[in-house]
Every structure is written in C-alpha cells, then in structure tokens.
Amino acid sequence: MSPLPSSALQALVDRLSQLATLSPQDVDSLMGLTTQVVRVPANADIVLPGSAFDHAILVSSGLVGRFVQLANGERQITAIHLPGEIADFHRVATPRAGSPLQALTNAAIVRISGKELRAVALASPAITEAFWVYSAIDAAVLARWAVNLARREARVRMAHLFCEIGLRMESSGESARDDFLLELTQAQIGDILGLTPVHVNRTMKALKEAGLIEVQGRIIRIPDWTKLCAIAEFDPEYLQILPQEDQAA
Amino acid sequence: MSPLPSSALQALVDRLSQLATLSPQDVDSLMGLTTQVVRVPANADIVLPGSAFDHAILVSSGLVGRFVQLANGERQITAIHLPGEIADFHRVATPRAGSPLQALTNAAIVRISGKELRAVALASPAITEAFWVYSAIDAAVLARWAVNLARREARVRMAHLFCEIGLRMESSGESARDDFLLELTQAQIGDILGLTPVHVNRTMKALKEAGLIEVQGRIIRIPDWTKLCAIAEFDPEYLQILPQEDQAA
DNA sequence: CGGAGTATTGAGGCGCTTCAAAGGCGGTGG
DNA sequence: CCACCGCCTTTGAAGCGCCTCAATACTCCG
Numbered sequence: 001m002s003p004l005p006s007s008a009l010q011a012l013v014d015r016l017s018q019l020a021t022l023s024p025q026d027v028d029s030l031m032g033l034t035t036q037v038v039r040v041p042a043n044a045d046i047v048l049p050g051s052a053f054d055h056a057i058l059v060s061s062g063l064v065g066r067f068v069q070l071a072n073g074e075r076q077i078t079a080i081h082l083p084g085e086i087a088d089f090h091r092v093a094t095p096r097a098g099s100p101l102q103a104l105t106n107a108a109i110v111r112i113s114g115k116e117l118r119a120v121a122l123a124s125p126a127i128t129e130a131f132w133v134y135s136a137i138d139a140a141v142l143a144r145w146a147v148n149l150a151r152r153e154a155r156v157r158m159a160h161l162f163c164e165i166g167l168r169m170e171s172s173g174e175s176a177r178d179d180f181l182l183e184l185t186q187a188q189i190g191d192i193l194g195l196t197p198v199h200v201n202r203t204m205k206a207l208k209e210a211g212l213i214e215v216q217g218r219i220i221r222i223p224d225w226t227k228l229c230a231i232a233e234f235d236p237e238y239l240q241i242l243p244q245e246d247q248a249a
Numbered sequence: 250m251s252p253l254p255s256s257a258l259q260a261l262v263d264r265l266s267q268l269a270t271l272s273p274q275d276v277d278s279l280m281g282l283t284t285q286v287v288r289v290p291a292n293a294d295i296v297l298p299g300s301a302f303d304h305a306i307l308v309s310s311g312l313v314g315r316f317v318q319l320a321n322g323e324r325q326i327t328a329i330h331l332p333g334e335i336a337d338f339h340r341v342a343t344p345r346a347g348s349p350l351q352a353l354t355n356a357a358i359v360r361i362s363g364k365e366l367r368a369v370a371l372a373s374p375a376i377t378e379a380f381w382v383y384s385a386i387d388a389a390v391l392a393r394w395a396v397n398l399a400r401r402e403a404r405v406r407m408a409h410l411f412c413e414i415g416l417r418m419e420s421s422g423e424s425a426r427d428d429f430l431l432e433l434t435q436a437q438i439g440d441i442l443g444l445t446p447v448h449v450n451r452t453m454k455a456l457k458e459a460g461l462i463e464v465q466g467r468i469i470r471i472p473d474w475t476k477l478c479a480i481a482e483f484d485p486e487y488l489q490i491l492p493q494e495d496q497a498a
Numbered sequence: 499c500g501g502a503g504t505a506t507t508g509a510g511g512c513g514c515t516t517c518a519a520a521g522g523c524g525g526t527g528g
Numbered sequence: 529c530c531a532c533c534g535c536c537t538t539t540g541a542a543g544c545g546c547c548t549c550a551a552t553a554c555t556c557c558g
Contacts, residue, residue, distance in 0.1 A: 068396045071482050076396040090385035093378070097385070097489060099392060122374040129342070129371075132381070136339035139388045140346060142395060147317045147325040150398040150443030153545070185504065194399030199546055201506060233320050240346055402513070434536065448514055450538060 008035060008060050008110040011084040019137075019240075020130035029120050030127070036111040046101040046109065047088070054095040054114035057087040062107025063183065066099045067191065077191045079142060080104065082165075084172040089135050092117050105183040133240075140238045149194050152233075154203040157193050159232035162213060162220055164239070171241045178222040257284060257309050257359040260333040268386075268489075269379035278369050279376070285360040295350040295358060296337070303344040303363035306336040311356025312432065315348045316440065326440045328391060329353065331414075333421040338384050341366055354432040382489075389487045398443050401482075403452040406442050408481035411462060411469055413488070420490045427471040 009031050016022060016030070037060065040046055047053045049069055057064065064087045066079040078099060081087040091098030092114050103109075121128045141164075148157045166177035174180065186204070187197040195203070207213045212228050214221040222228050262279050265271060271279075286309065289295055296302045298318055306313065313336045315328040327348060330336040340347035341363050352358075370376045390413075397406045415426035423429065435453070436446040444452070456462045461477050463470040471477050 066392075068392065070396070070400060074400055076399050078392040078395050090388050093381040093385040094389075094489070097389060097487065099389075118378075122377060125371040128377055129367075132342040132384070135381070135384050135388070136342040136346070139339050139384070139391060140343075140348075142388060142391050143315075143317065143327040143348060146327050146391060146395045146398055147319070149395055150325050151319060151323055186506095187504080196547060197505085198507090198548085202546090205506085238346065240343065435538095436536080445515060446537085447516085447539090451514090454538085 008037065008058055009033060009112075011060075012058055012086065012112075015084060015086075016127070016130040016134070019133040020126045022126050022130065023124075026124050026126050029124065033112050033116050033120065038109050038111060040103040040107045040109055042103055042105050042107075044103050046103060047091075047098070049100040051100075052096050053091065053098075055111040056089065056092050056114060056117050057081075057101060058110040058112060059083050059085050059087055060108040060110050063104040064107055064109065065102050065104045065188075065191075067102060068099060075191055076194060077104075077188070078145070079138070080165075080192065082168050082172050083174060085168075086134070089131070089138055092131070093135075104188055137238075137240045140240070144238050154193065154195055154199060155206055156232055157195075158189075158200075158203050158207060159212065159228050160234050161189070161193060162222065163225075163229050163232050163234040163236075166220075166222060166225075167236055167239060167241060171239075178225050180220055181218055182220050183218050257286065257307055258282060258361075260309075261307055261335065261361075264333060264335075265376070265379040265383070268382040269375045271375050271379065272373075275373050275375050278373065282361050282365050282369065287358050287360060289352040289356045289358055291352055291354050291356075293352050295352060296340075296347070298349040300349075301345050302340065302347075304360040305338065305341050305363055305366055306330075306350060307359040307361060308332050308334050308336055309357040309359050312353040313356055313358065314351050314353045314437075314440075316351060317348060324440055325443060326353075326437070327394070328387070329414075329441065331417050331421050332423060334417075335383070338380070338387055341380070342384075353437055386487075386489045389489070393487050403442065403444055403448055404455055405481055406444075407438075407449075407452050407456060408461065408477050409483050410438070410442060411471065412474075412478050412481050412483040412485075415469075415471060415474075416485055416488060416490060420488075427474050429469055430467055431469050432467050 013022070013027055013030050022030075035058075040062075046057060046064065059081045061083050064081040065077045066081070066088050067075050067077045069075045079088070087101050087109075088098050095114055121131050148160050152160065162182075165182060166180055169175050169180040170177040184192075185197075186200040189195075190197045190200045193200065204213075204215065208215060211223060212231060214223060228234075258280050262271070262276055265279070284307075289311075295306060295313065308330045310332050313330040314326045315330070315337050316324050316326045318324045328337075336350055336358075337347050344363055370380050397409050401409065414431060415429060418424050418429040419426040433441075434446075435449040438444075439446045439449045442449065453462070453464065457464060460472060461480060463472060477483075
C-alpha cells in the first residue's frame with residue numbers, strides 16, 4: 001500500500017550521510033529501527049497541540065506542516081517538510097514540547113520510535129553529530145523565515161519560498177528546482193507567508209505578470225532561476241545542501 | 250576584571266542541570282573546559298557574517314544578539330541572549346554556518362572551545378541530551394518569534410517581547426519578571442520586532458498610556474503581569490523554564 | 499448537474515513606513 | 529563648569545502595503 005519501511009529508512013540514512021560520516025554499523029543500527037507507515041489525509045492532524053508524542057515523523061510522500069495555533073483561529077506554519085525529511089526533529093529531544101504537525105496534503109508518513117532513536121543516537125557519536133547538524137539546519141531555515149516574515153514584502157517572501165522549496169525538492173530528488181508540484185492551496189501558502197489568501201492570490205498574479213514564475217494548476221515553473229533568486233535575495237547557503245546535487249545535474 | 254572563568258562555567262552547569270540529570274563526572278568535565286573571558290563594547294561584532302568560528306559564546310553580562318544582515322542595510326535580530334545563556338548554540342554543531350553575533354550592549358562573554366565542547370558532549374549521554382534539549386528550546390523560541398512577526402500587530406509583539414524577556418530575566422536570576430533593565434535602544438528593539446524605530450516609539454507610548462508598562466529610562470516595569478500576558482497571548486510553556494523558580498519566589 | 503472548496507477580482511480602511519523636524523540627554527573639550 | 533555635539537527619543541503628516549468585506553467564477557467530484 002505504500003513504500004516499504006526499509007526504503008523509508010534508506011531515505012533517512014541517505015540524508016544523515018550527507019551531514020556526518022556514518023560507519024557501516026551506524027547504517028545498520030539506523031536501518032534496524034522500528035517503523036510504522038501511516039497514511040494521513042490532507043488537513044489531518046499528525047501531532048496534536050500540547051500532546052506528548054515520542055515519535056519522529058519521517059515524511060514519505062506529501063507535505064507535512066509544523067504550525068502554531070493562535071487564539072483568534074489563525075495559524076502560522078513555521079516549517080514545511082518535504083518527502084525524505086524528518087518533521088520537527090527537535091521533538092525527539094523534547095517529546096513533551098514541540099509544535100503540532102498536520103498533513104498539508106494527502107501524505108504517507110513513517111513513525112519512528114523516539115526512544116529507539118535516542119538510544120541509537122547516544123550509542124554513536126557520528127549519528128549524534130548528524131542529528132545535531134540536522135537540528136541546526138532546521139533552526140537556520142526557521143531563522144531565515146523569521147527574517148522574511150519580519151522584513152520582506154509579500155512578493156519577496158513568496159519568491160523566497162519558491163526558491164527554497166525548489167532547492168529542497170531538488171535535493172530530495174523529487175523534481176527539478178525550477179519545475180515542481182506544490183500541492184498547497186493559496187490559503188495554506190498564506191499560512192506559511194503570513195498573508196491572507198486574498199493577498200497570496202494577488203501576489204502570485206504579480207509574480208506571474210512579471211514573468212518570474214509560471215503556474216499551471218499547482219505546478220510551479222521558474223523560467224529564470226537566477227532572476228527569481230535575485231528578487232528574493234535568496235542565498236541558499238543556509239540550507240546547507242551539499243553542492244553534489246548541483247554538480248550531478 | 251570580570252567574573253572568574255570557573256564561575257562562568259558554573260552558570261553553564263546550572264543551566265544544563267535544569268535540562269538533564271548530570272552526573273558528578275559530567276559536571277567535572279564541563280567545569281574543566283577551557284574558557285576565555287572577553288569584554289565587548291556595545292555594537293561590536295562577536296562573530297562576523299560568514300566566518301567559521303568554532304567557539305561557543307556564553308554570555309556573562311550584557312546582551313548579545315543573533316542577527317541576519319539584509320542587502321538593503323536593514324537587519325533582523327533573530328534571538329537575543331541574556332547573561333547565563335549560550336548564544337547560538339547551533340553553531341557548536343555547525344561551526345561553518347550559524348548566524349553572526351553582535352553585542353547589543355557593553356558585554357562580557359566567555360569563549361568556550363567548540364572542539365572541546367563536542368568532545369565533552371559525545372563522551373556523555375547526559376550532556377549530549379542537555380545540549381540537544383537546549384537547542385530545541387532555542388528553536389522553540391525562534392518559532393514563537395516567527396509567529397509573532399508574521400501574525401501579530403506591533404502592540405502585541407512588543408508585549409510578548411517584554412513578557413518573554415521578563416521571564417528569562419527572572420529565570421537567569423537577573424531581576425524580577427516585572428521590573429527589569431532592558432538596555433536596548435528603540436532602534437534595536439525595532440530590529441527585534443521587525444519595526445521601524447519610529448513605530449517602536451509610538452507603540453511603547455501606546456503601551457504606557459494603556460497602563461500596561463511603565464518605563465523609566467531603560468527600566469521596564471510591568472504593573473499587571475497577567476494583563477500584559479493576556480494582551481500578548483503569552484504562554485510561557487515554550488520557554489521550557491522549570492517551575493522551580495516560580496516556587497522559589 | 500449540483501455543491502463545496504478554491505481561485506479571482508473590486509472597493510475601502512487600517513497599520514506601519516517614510517520623510518522630516520524638534521526636543522532630551524549624556525559625554526567631551528574648552 | 530558650561531557649551532557643544534552626537535545619539536536617542538519624540539512627534540507630525542502623507543503614502544503604501546496588506547487586510548477586510550464582499551461578490552463572482554472556476555474546478556473537481558459525487
């Protein structure tokens with residue numbers, strides 16, 4: 001019904017291998033983790049607010065969002081997670097805290113026991129390091145978003161989002177950086193960008209009319225990657241994506 | 250000329266002890282770290298943008314800010330660090346990356362070798378865990394800020410800042426949560442809140458006139474803590490400050 | 499073919515910015 | 529000791545970006 005658990009863990013191993021040098025034993029112990037594949041429909045909660053939840057969530061397909069719910073009913077998405085990524089890695093350190101998670105599209109996720117994950121990490125310096133770096137990158141992405149939200153106007157924020165998603169899609173092997181499927185409604189994009197759905201619509205229109213993006217349904221195409229990056233003041237360094245993928249292309 | 254290195258490390262040990270159960274050996278190995286105390290004048294850089302810097306910065310006195318510099322000369326402060334806190338802990342994991350740091354006031358900092366810190370951490374599961382949790386809290390604070398920047402209007406953002414700073418001041422033993430010295434210019438507060446200095450001034454005036462804060466020079470007093478928290482929609486849980494300090498008061 | 503969610507467009511209002519200028523406050527040199 | 533200078537704070541007026549409210553099309557799916 002969905003990818004085998006083993007291949008899901010392979011995605012995790014691949015990703016962590018980019019961040020630290022894993023020994024064959026490290027790989028073995030990671031591949032030996034207990035997993036549970038779950039399908040989640042769009043807009044369904046994966047982790048409820050305020051609940052203790054001692055699992056790491058590895059995204060297998062679809063998009064998962066980390067968010068904060070506000071009293072007035074609004075919400076803000078603080079991170080989106082693509083296939084192959086671990087959602088809210090910080091929660092593994094602090095199972096009680098952490099942000100709630102929701103599926104933004106129909107998604108398949110793999111649950112990995114937090115307890116096992118911690119045991120594996122503490123038993124291997126290399127894995128510990130990889131987890132640590134992973135968390136640091138997550139925090140760097142968030143810091144960049146805070147800056148965008150605070151200081152950039154809507155057009156720039158949206159351009160930056162598309163640049164970031166594009167690169168991360170490419171890094172995950174999902175698709176090309178300049179031609180990808182972003183299965184989000186404009187309301188969801190608003191929850192990411194801190195904008196109303198109405199203004200998301202207007203801003204996308206402006207980007208389209210400026211020739212910076214082309215949109216077909218929910219496919220985003222970027223005719224001139226360099227130009228969009230310039231508009232967005234996008235500097236990919238914070239993503240810590242190794243250049244190997246650029247070279248391979 | 251400044252606090253002895255040993256007492257500076259004591260602050261670190263105290264803080265980490267709140268996050269994980271450290272053994273006497275853990276404490277010893279932390280107290281054995283090499284330190285270097287440095288005085289830094291206001292507005293001086295501690296870590297330059299883009300530089301590799303393999304030290305953790307423990308704030309001893311004053312305020313230190315983590316920020317992102319924008320092309321148009323603006324900057325956004327993504328975190329402020331109080332005495333007793335480690336600034337940009339994520340950098341210990343990724344010495345090449347991380348945000349630049351600047352002293353926001355005259356400050357004294359303690360430099361701790363990143364290499365030694367990693368060695369100490371990897372040698373002890375408890376210390377690893379404490380570091381991990383520390384990073385997770387840092388990320389949680391940042392996530393909350395992203396939400397404030399994205400969704401709250403200036404008055405609420407500012408109220409939230411004062412609530413957060415107050416609690417963290419109290420937690421550091423610096424002062425009371427409702428009566429503390431915040432040695433920042435209005436321009437610096439603007440760099441935190443994502444506002445122009447002009448609007449910071451107007452917003453502070455509004456808070457004063459509403460009786461929510463009292464300001465004398467750079468001393469902030471909060472006459473009604475509960476009321477300010479309500480305005481700010483402030484929920485201290487994300488700070489993960491243990492209740493012990495509340496009880497002790 | 500009907501209905502629900504999504505996208506699009508318009509008009510008016512509010513919050514924050516920008517530009518500009520004047521008033522405190524502390525520090526420094528004569 | 530006072531005059532001065534630079535930085536910070538405070539206030540005003542006008543403009544822009546985004547929001548709110550509202551209404552109309554589109555698209556998918558049963």
